[in-house]
Amino acid sequence: xxxxxxxxxxxxxxxxxxxxxxxxxxxxxxxxxxxxxxxxxxxxxxxxxxxxxxxxxxxxxxxxxxxxxxxxxxxxxxxxxxxxxxx
Amino acid sequence: xxxxxxxxxxxxxxxxxxxxxxxxxxxxxxxxxxxxxxxxxxxxxxxxxxxxxxxxxxxxxxxxxxxxxxxxxxxxxxxxxxxxxxxxxxxxxxxxxxxxxxxxxxxxxxxxxxxxxxxxxxxxxxxxxxxxxxxxxxxxxxxxxxxxxxxxxxxxxxxxxxxxxxxxxxxxxxxxxxxxxxxxxxxxxxxxxxxxxxxxxxxxxxxxxxxxxxxxxxxxxxxxxxxxxxxxxxxxxxxxxxxxxxxxxxxxxxxxxxxxxxxxxxxxxxxxxxxxxxxxxxxxxxxxxxxxxxxxxxxxxxxxxxxxxxxxxxxxxxxxxxxxxxxxxxxxxxxxxxxxxxxx
Numbered sequence: 001x002x003x004x005x006x007x008x009x010x011x012x013x014x015x016x017x018x019x020x021x022x023x024x025x026x027x028x029x030x031x032x033x034x035x036x037x038x039x040x041x042x043x044x045x046x047x048x049x050x051x052x053x054x055x056x057x058x059x060x061x062x063x064x065x066x067x068x069x070x071x072x073x074x075x076x077x078x079x080x081x082x083x084x085x086x087x
Numbered sequence: 088x089x090x091x092x093x094x095x096x097x098x099x100x101x102x103x104x105x106x107x108x109x110x111x112x113x114x115x116x117x118x119x120x121x122x123x124x125x126x127x128x129x130x131x132x133x134x135x136x137x138x139x140x141x142x143x144x145x146x147x148x149x150x151x152x153x154x155x156x157x158x159x160x161x162x163x164x165x166x167x168x169x170x171x172x173x174x175x176x177x178x179x180x181x182x183x184x185x186x187x188x189x190x191x192x193x194x195x196x197x198x199x200x201x202x203x204x205x206x207x208x209x210x211x212x213x214x215x216x217x218x219x220x221x222x223x224x225x226x227x228x229x230x231x232x233x234x235x236x237x238x239x240x241x242x243x244x245x246x247x248x249x250x251x252x253x254x255x256x257x258x259x260x261x262x263x264x265x266x267x268x269x270x271x272x273x274x275x276x277x278x279x280x281x282x283x284x285x286x287x288x289x290x291x292x293x294x295x296x297x298x299x300x301x302x303x304x305x306x307x308x309x310x311x312x313x314x315x316x317x318x319x320x321x322x323x324x325x326x327x328x329x330x331x332x333x334x335x336x337x338x339x340x341x342x343x344x345x346x347x348x349x350x351x352x353x354x355x356x357x358x359x360x361x362x363x364x365x366x367x368x369x370x371x372x373x374x375x376x377x378x379x380x381x382x383x384x385x386x387x388x389x390x391x392x393x394x395x396x397x398x399x400x401x402x403x404x405x406x407x408x409x410x411x412x413x414x415x416x417x418x419x420x421x422x423x424x425x426x427x428x429x430x431x
Contacts, residue, residue, distance in 0.1 A: 034366065040369065045125045049124070049126050058127075061128075061417060062415065062417030064127070064417075065416065065418060
């Protein structure tokens with residue numbers, strides 16, 4: 001599995017596209033998951049749950065709840081992977 | 088000897104609490120999941136997850152094979168009151184498929200989570216018991232929530248006449264850890280975040296989910312086959328409860344009380360708004376919650392106390408525990424002010 005930044009970004013975009021029913025190419029990193037992409041809170045949790053399974057990471061629920069934008073989701077996964085590498 | 092259990096719906100609120108209670112007892116636990124399940128908590132418990140279609144009898148039987156007890160905690164909850172007939176049929180299909188699969192897999196017993204909504208409220212001012220009969224026909228016709236719970240429980244009990252043993256549990260509203268989808272806990276999260284702008288008064292009974300989960304485990308061993316057990320906590324008026332929650336949260340109470348007719352109309356409009364435009368957010372008041380609050384009354388859990396050793400903790404303790412869980416997990420951040428009005 002590729003864990004470099006562009007690869008994480010592409011995976012996040014593809015998953016959001018699937019959940020929100022939008023074209024992956026139209027997703028911008030500053031988009032808000034709810035207001036701009038139409039994900040409800042449960043779909044946002046599903047997004048983080050599926051990403052955490054894909055990357056084998058274990059986010060806290062308060063981190064999941066706080067990730068409101070595409071950029072925040074990418075950063076969360078990247079940061080946990082970095083934490084795990086450092087541990 | 089180690090109990091081998093499977094929890095259907097184990098990635099959900101009650102299911103996670105049942106799994107935790109089973110693991111505390113040293114049981115071997117597996118758990119079904121849907122593709123879209125939030126598995127963060129279940130994976131932390133180290134429970135093997137089995138992807139399963141709950142309407143596929145053969146696949147579900149394969150997943151159950153080798154398990155002695157199955158906990159069916161995945162009965163659906165109507166999110167919107169539209170499309171009620173399809174939702175009821177789906178709930179029945181899931182219940183029947185679970186019992187048939189358990190029979191096929193030679194499971195000893197199924198513990199089936201239903202709801203106190205399947206128990207009629209007596210006309211006199213006495214608490215409802217398991218022997219009170221089904222809800223009245225007008226209620227079943229008017230409320231998808233009550234109809235779905237009644238139909239699923241009835242179908243499961245009928246199917247289980249051919250085996251295996253089935254014990255039905257009828258919990259009231261549960262609050263506590265792992266309510267990440269925010270079910271009955273909307274009464275807490277809604278007050279904390281300002282999203283609960285309106286309410287309807289009535290009786291509501293709440294229990295701590297951990298006590299309800301513990302009773303499920305007890306039912307696997309001590310429950311009577313074919314028996315039904317009400318699992319209730321404390322019954323209070325909704326207005327009193329919401330003010331108590333606001334006090335515990337140290338937040339002002341600004342909810343507007345609606346009449347029953349206003350509340351039904353408001354909830355139906357809210358659900359329609361949320362269905363048409365998911366970006367506008369979840370309904371500020373759901374029709375299922377309105378139905379539950381309007382039909383609520385006192386219930387009697389004497390049978391579960393005597394037969395299952397069910398001992399619900401005080402409501403104040405349950406509320407404080409739930410509030411702490413929501414706070415720790417980031418659910419109590421204030422939301423943007425609610426914009427729905429009665430004029431919409």
